[in-house]
Amino acid sequence: MTKFVKDVNLVKPSMTNTITDVAITRRGMMKLLSAGVIMGTGLIGFPDFGYAAETPVKGGRLRAAMANASASDTLDPAKGSNSGDYTRQFMFYNGLTELDKNLVAQPALAESIDSSDGVIWQLKLRPGVTFHDGKALTAQDVVYSLSRHKDPAVASTAITLAEQFKQITAAGAGEVMIELTQPNFDLPALLATSPFLILQDGARDFSKANGTGPFICKEFSPGTRSVGIRNANYWKPGLPHLDEVELMGITDQPARVNALMSGDLHMISTLGAGDVKRLRANGQFGILESRSGMYSNLIIRADRAPGNNADFVLAMKYMQPREIILKTVMQGFGAIANDTPVPPWHPMFNKDLPQRPYDLDKARFHLKKAGMTGIKAEIITTPNIEGAVEGGQLMQQIGKSVGMDLQVRRVPYDGYWSTHWMKDPLGYGSINPRPTLDMLFSQFYRSDAPWNESGWKNPQFDRLVTAARGERDQAKRKQMYGDMQTLIYDSCSTLIPLFISSMDGYSNKVKGVEAWPSGMMMGYRFHEFAWLSA
Template sequence: MSKFRKEFSGIDLSSRIDPSLSRAINEVSLSRRGLMKMLAAGAAVGSGLIGFPEQVLAAETPVMGGKLRAAMANASATDTLDPAKASNSGDYVRQCMFYNGLTELDKQLAPQPALAQSIESADGQTWRIVLRPGVTFHDGKSLSAQDVVYSLSRHKDPAVGSTAITLASQFKAITAVSPTEVQLVLASPNYDLPSLLATNAFMIIQDGTNTFSKAIGTGPFVCQEFSPGVRAVGVKNKNYWKPGLPRLDEVELLGVTDPAARVNALMSGDLHMVSTLSAGDVKRLKQAGRFGILESKSGMYSNLIIRTDRQPGNNADFVLAMKYLQPRAMVVKTVMQGLGDVANDTPVPPWHPMFNKDLPQRPLDIEKARFHLKKAGLAGAKAEIITTPNIEGAVEGGQLLQQVGRSAGINFQVRRVPYDGYWSTHWMKDPIGYGSVNPRPTLDMLFSQFYVSDAPWNESGWRNPQFDQLVVAARGERDQARRKQMYGDMQALIYAHCGTLIPAFISSQDGFSNKVKGVEPWPSGMMMGYRFHEFAWLAA
């Protein structure tokens, strides 16, 4: 656990930010390499920026068969095939290989029927779910209403340890009306239910399943091998309910946490597709000329987490000072090489229809940060920021804070820790550290999982009864104008009071060999919303 203590002897409170650093931040003129040199030397230099065009894919006739090898950026002994416990992109991709949900999201983030042939409600509270006929699990058993009842109900059991327990608390009653029909009654209306049921957590498993060494689902691939932290292998489900899919005979999914190793393996031909490219990786692959890039605009972000239930984050002025120390434009233009959007400490991206455009964009303001630090009684203090390399922008973001923090009257010590074990040892435990959040299909889901008081991933320990009430009220509001106002009010509360600082939204960057066809950007997440394997094919 990092420690926080006052240290008045090491800071000149009358100091100002280094002129070259100030110019670089305000003009956003550094290259990423220049930024790293500046961070190492404590001074800034100017350079150019690099941007890349979107990948254009020609329509071609799909080729059936072949084995595709892909790598995700995360891997650990906690990797799981249990939809209830999935918590990272590697888990999500694996589970999309082997399972299906009742609904799924299309390229416009609209829910579409999947295992449910239809899902209807007159009041948003009582829902009738009719199952698609002729669907079988990998072992030949037919899909039934009891499988759905079991799959949804288990999330309400605390012993399961579901990441979706807060979302599932809305499920008041789940009943098998017939072998092909389920009635789902909610505690209160929620017109986002079809989108909620499209998330990985609510994928359907067989009634009574309680072990997950293998995955027996209805998905496009049958699980042949699963080694947590290493790889998963799936072979084509010849009885898949979607005609013509999947096109591949086999998919091998590996976990490769080292960014350079992933890109090198792609360039050497050992891998066909990799997730989570940096701006430098994108440049390298573009120059090689034999690879494509999936740039998906999404609500993905890396955030600086300040725990508000302990020092120093339990002081509101310290949190506000930290918000004024964020060099947001520089993070987007330099660290991310323009592959993202400036954020404003709320998790709603500027292109989202519910975005609150009335919130003033918070600037980098050293004087305001200095004022709030002094008001908090923390001028001249020392604090530790925990970073890890595999969270996009975390290391550079921490080092930038270290630079600008000195001029505001605070000494930050940046400690880089290994990615292995980061989520269990550091995330949501350190007073100041970084997190990474994948996109969610609805704001209700995002707020319910990360911001309400009892959220399982309430990263900053923030509690606000007004916010909690608004989340519940917005679920049952059918009028879109009133709903937008509610979500705008929720964003205002996060902006003013929450301890999670979001400097930028990150465009997801995935790389693939020019032999891989049929893939395209999806806003629901990296690697085609985690479902690339269902649609991809290999050129002959």
Template sequence: MLMGGGMQLALATGLSATALSAHAQTPRRGGRIRVAGATAAISDTLDPAKMANQTDYSRGTMLYNGLTALDGSLTPQPALAESFTTKDARVWVFKLRKGVTFHDGKALQPADVVFSLMRHKDPATASKAKALADQFESVAATGPDEVTVTLAAANADLPVVLGTFNFLIVKAGTTDFNAGIGTGPFKLKEFKPGVRSVAVRNDAYWKPGKPYLDEIEFVGIADDGARVNALLSGGMDLVAAVNPRTVERIKGTPGFGIFVTQSGQYSDLIMRKDVGPGANPDFVLAMKYLMDREQMRKSIALGHATVGNDQPIDPSNRFYFSGLPPRPFDLDKAKFHLGKANLGSAKVPIVTSPVAMYSVEMALVMQQAAQRIGLNLEVKRMPSDGYWSNHWLNSPVGFGNVNPRPSADTLLTQFFKSDAAWNGSRWKNPKFDQLLVAARTETDVARRKQMYADMQVLISQEAGVGIPLFLASLDAHSTKLKGLSPIPLGGLMGYSFAEHVWLEA
């Protein structure tokens, strides 16, 4: 239902050359690596329901599997479910893979899936995915290797949702997750929250030949400089989330390289349509034409970004509409719309913070351009601490930052639906809302793609949001580490690197 073979092949060709060259090599079995994520806290957890950061996610994908897994185009692929079918996008039938066992030898059963999904609905679980799980009307075993999920309303994206980290499958009845008993490629040897974990190969893993490594030690190092130094001193084989300004140093050191994942992360200029200058659509258009996107890509992101077109679905997403070109940097058009907005000579504050990635630098580039057409932008740099609670969504003109989301529906629902809590510009469009709900229930991929294209055009033309760039995740690694290919949920192969990488002899 979800994809024909030809469509799947076309999507696969969208993977980068990195992925293709990685798969052309023959993986080697054996070896141990040390990996550093960018976060470490005493709240680190092995309970999928409570996982909330890249360190948790990386450990989760070592120890557990989901019913589905998301590939390099964020298309759901079979995992513990060997197939998933629906006739109406409301009732879904998952056929479970035979011969899968947990780390303690217990066979995977439908009861494990029912328990794993339904526990998110219980408020006592305190699941980070409760809002998503609330759509489960029932989850029931309907055969010896079959589970049926019935939703409160149709959602063609259910296989995508179930491919995300919080919905990893655990043993029925589990209350203590510190043993990390799952069906994943590695077994837990040691876990010290906020310090480190050690995982060893699961020789009974259901994927033939995987994983390749014998052991992975994973730590969290919050300081960017400390992570890079640990790598270059030989203490680490792979480190997450390096600053673009350290890229040349890493690439210039023999034996080390950079792994780039182009994703849907973006920093956006938000112009509220209910208050301030953003209430005038000509001001919004003037600001969008003032964005020198190519200069921002080269001088701010140092090339580690793709140019955006003022809507939130990036080119790595299978529903990206390539027929909507980015707005050019055009001072004449910006001046024309600024004149129509008739703002006078008053200063226009634009609120930024280092915590909204590159927002300070983007605002300064726009400020320089604005001076050339008589617009006085006042860049107000706020501290990182408290920015999201005090300034984001509250400032008439200011920047936000959005991390990658697993599906177009999630992204558009959270940030652009008229009643969304995070609808920063307060843009309201009934036609958009209708398209969004209709697309969620549409099982024909071609029709769904057209709906998402129409929504992207509406946002780009009307919403009070400027999205100049989609930002890349940058990881650094020893060149002896092979097998990395991008999965745009985030860095470290969408945090699922463990079963894919190997060490060169």
């Protein structure tokens, strides 16, 4: 019998906090490109770190800022689509399970989850949990929260994941039975993600939040800020430490950093390499660096020109100067990728795929084969997608040497995700880490994935995604995921040059925080554990 998460295979990457500076300027990088110099890989190591134990101080008001802010900000877990949404929702809601700092699913609102076959799952709810309005948590709340994702009218970002829920029923006030369409031993990790946070039965008004989470929603102003006050009846003893958290959205990166350095903010997300050096030199700030599966990717739509030509896509792949981007744009804060979304430290990583090189001769060959020598195309970039502007500029410079006229158009970040992402023939995306490959592939690569960025469709890939969920033999499962990576590597038109370390900054007054590989800002849950020194 599977007892909670004992048989679930999850990523356990080490976390990181320090790195050596790389003394290569961006101007120097362009000179290297112009001279045709290819830099060696020489990846920089990531040592482990630890924290001295301190006694938390209770109380205080912490002000933090994420890099996302728009009128589409939401308190509905079914519609969350960025790190700001995820962080806000984890303030006010809980999941049935939650991911710890090793990406292992742990009990949360579900005291236990048992399954003998991966199809029928029995959940026993934690007693004594109440919503912010005082109502006790019941099985019906869980049934409603999970079932609503299957309703097309809800427009849930997790609708393809929820398709596997064949039946969800209450077995008494404190027990839930989930029957899947087929075995999935990743279910405990899946239930820990933000879309599946638990709402009160019948919740439809998301101008406010009524959850079981560590903070009670005091204010929610989309595009501006959210304010939470401490939930005195929180079911976790001793948490949270803070009296109040103000979560702001500031899309301008220099403004975020300056607000942190001036003391207006205590904590911010999404630092650039230059910001890290600046904050460390000051001595009054700490850096959270999490080695994760986060990446920025160049999306070439496969359903329109020029991306509907496989040789054009291959030419673009051979033009990726991965080592140069890592050492200059990222200043070493990341790892080389190979055009698949699985990082090299993942236990399911396909190490047999040859690393695609930076090879301009092959790029010219495929461009000529496509009949596109001299082609003119536009790459859309935007600030706040790490490396997108610089990556586009690099491609523009490299394109000149292979017979391609690439122009870079930088557009405002505000409205980018609704106006440009997944719509432009060539543009950039930014993907936060997912706890399982099933979730990553189901949301971004399956033919019917809600965020199928390139419009790639591969029936063999779709079948493998479904089959791998129910495969308990880890060797067979690894082979399946290896085959899926091969299909992406060979024919998908999303170009992934690097995996990017998640970089957050905080005042030395902030304690209790550490890097988690599940996402920025302690897996979007810093507010539950942070405290302010006296």
